[in-house]
Amino acid sequence: xxxxxxxxxxxxxxxxxxxxxxxxxxxxxxxxxxxxxxxxxxxxxxxxxxxxxxxxxxxxxxxxxxxxxxxxxxxxxxxxxxxxxxxxxxxxxxxxxxxxxxxxxxxxxxxxxxxxxxxxxxxxxxxxxxxxxxxxxxxxxxxxxxxxxxxxxxxxxxxxxxxxxxxxxxxxxxxxxxxxxxxxxxxxxxxxxxxxxxxxxxxxxxxxxxxxxxxxxxxxxxxxxxxx
Amino acid sequence: xxxxxxxxxxxxxxxxxxxxxxxxxxxxxxxxxxxxxxxxxxxxxxxxxxxxxxxxxxxxxxxxxxxxxxxxxxxxxxxxxxxxxxxxxxxxxxxxxxxxxxxxxxxxxxxxxxxxxxxxxxxxxxxxxxxxxxxxxxxxxxxxxxxxxxxxxxxxxxxxxxxxxxxxxxxxxxxxxxxxxxxxxxxxxxxxxxxxxxxxxxxxxxxxxxxxxxxxxxxxxxxxx
Numbered sequence: 395x396x397x398x399x400x401x402x403x404x405x406x407x408x409x410x411x412x413x414x415x416x417x418x419x420x421x422x423x424x425x426x427x428x429x430x431x432x433x434x435x436x437x438x439x440x441x442x443x444x445x446x447x448x449x450x451x452x453x454x455x456x457x458x459x460x461x462x463x464x465x466x467x468x469x470x471x472x473x474x475x476x477x478x479x480x481x482x483x484x485x486x487x488x489x490x491x492x493x494x495x496x497x498x499x500x501x502x503x504x505x506x507x508x509x510x511x512x513x514x515x516x517x518x519x520x521x522x523x524x525x526x527x528x529x530x531x532x533x534x535x536x537x538x539x540x541x542x543x544x545x546x547x548x549x550x551x552x553x554x555x556x557x558x559x560x561x562x563x564x565x566x567x568x569x570x571x572x573x574x575x576x577x578x579x580x581x582x583x584x585x586x587x588x589x590x591x592x593x594x595x596x597x598x599x600x601x602x603x604x605x606x607x608x609x610x611x612x613x614x615x616x617x618x619x620x621x622x
Numbered sequence: 623x624x625x626x627x628x629x630x631x632x633x634x635x636x637x638x639x640x641x642x643x644x645x646x647x648x649x650x651x652x653x654x655x656x657x658x659x660x661x662x663x664x665x666x667x668x669x670x671x672x673x674x675x676x677x678x679x680x681x682x683x684x685x686x687x688x689x690x691x692x693x694x695x696x697x698x699x700x701x702x703x704x705x706x707x708x709x710x711x712x713x714x715x716x717x718x719x720x721x722x723x724x725x726x727x728x729x730x731x732x733x734x735x736x737x738x739x740x741x742x743x744x745x746x747x748x749x750x751x752x753x754x755x756x757x758x759x760x761x762x763x764x765x766x767x768x769x770x771x772x773x774x775x776x777x778x779x780x781x782x783x784x785x786x787x788x789x790x791x792x793x794x795x796x797x798x799x800x801x802x803x804x805x806x807x808x809x810x811x812x813x814x815x816x817x818x819x820x821x822x823x824x825x826x827x828x829x830x831x832x833x834x835x836x837x838x839x840x841x842x843x844x845x846x847x
Binding site: 400403404407408410411412413433437439440441442443444445446447448449450451452453454457458460461462464465538549550552568569570571572573574575576577578579601 | 679680681683686687690694695696698699700702703704712713715716717719720721723724725726727728733734735738741742745746749750754786789790804805807808809811813814832833834836837839840843
């Protein structure tokens with residue numbers, strides 16, 4: 395087996411230790427996505443360093459209840475496995491949106507074996523100053539919405555995603571990750587809202603999401619859904 | 623990535639007195655000898671955790687609960703090592719599991735072990751929180767050192783005894799400052815800027831030094847295994 399270069403060994407170690415800047419991180423994640431040997435070295439660093447984090451301590455029982463309340467109710471989906479693997483390939487790493495979209499366009503033709511579905515629905519979410527932005531891509535077959543934060547800062551709060559259909563009422567799609575791709579499985583009764591012309595929006599909310607399904611924070615990013 | 627302050631801001635934010643001499647004196651978990659027969663148990667545990675995590679990725683809440691029951695003690699241990707404070711560790715753990723729920727669909731069984739994936743997500747979320755609270759760097763590690771030794775150890779951890787000893791003996795073989803920095807970065811979110819400020823060396827010099835130390839650490843660990 396070919397040994398990784400010292401350059402790659404150090405880079406993989408820096409990545410796992412969290413020492414790279416934003417650009418360095420994006421570069422490393424692009425390498426992980428495309429270079430199996432480098433990805434293997436990254437995983438090897440995780441395994442090497444993990445003993446530092448060892449030590450089991452039982453958390454208090456109440457913690458599970460608050461975690462369970464924090465996740466949106468979702469129906470169990472039976473997704474096509476090929477489709478799922480495809481999305482996993484794309485979202486297995488927090489690559490910057492540009493890199494992900496690049497891979498999407500490069501790889502998509504070769505991957506689809508099932509009948510080609512209609513073009514995906516996408517949305518670009520931003521605020522007026524364009525200082526906050528996310529992209530979202532929705533696959534109607536799997537009911538899976540992939541949300542990619544490009545620039546998103548909610549401070550100590552959590553970004554909650556909303557769908558606002560034609561009736562103007564916002565419905566929560568749950569909390570998304572601030573810095574990494576989030577795969578949201580849209581519950582069956584909400585899928586009718588994920589259509590061209592609907593609006594996706596983000597508000598900062600406390601841990602667990604907005605109480606009673608009503609947003610408390612200001613809309614910090616929004617965008618209309620459109621067919622790619 | 624995006625969402626927490628840039629590295630330079632962190633060092634400016636942290637306690638204005640970064641005490642570089644405060645070495646991390648945290649205790650590593652105590653290890654015991656183990657009997658045979660654990661390998662199969664561990665393989666079964668791993669397979670069922672992989673299955674539960676994959677089902678969580680499809681939105682299965684009961685599978686998610688199974689993941690929680692199987693891993694919450696381990697991941698709470700991770701949060702305690704990073705935060706030291708129980709309340710903060712509880713918040714970090716809650717945050718970590720919400721992230722795990724949201725990102726479970728991105729777990730690929732072929733690329734990483736489920737526990738490695740879960741620990742990585744938890745560690746990274748905890749470090750993000752540490753940074754957003756302005757507590758990242760060298761000093762927070764002193765807080766982490768006050769956690770009492772966790773016990774009893776789960777069988778899963780006993781499996782890792784060899785690796786634990788290897789890591790610690792190889793880290794101890796590094797230059798003392800480099801060893802301390804590697805621990806501080808992994809457990810406390812310390813950055814190159816922090817160490818450059820402490821050592822009064824240019825950033826470039828510090829980076830080359832740590833990169834050499836990482837290569838040395840890997841050589842030591844791979845050579846022994």
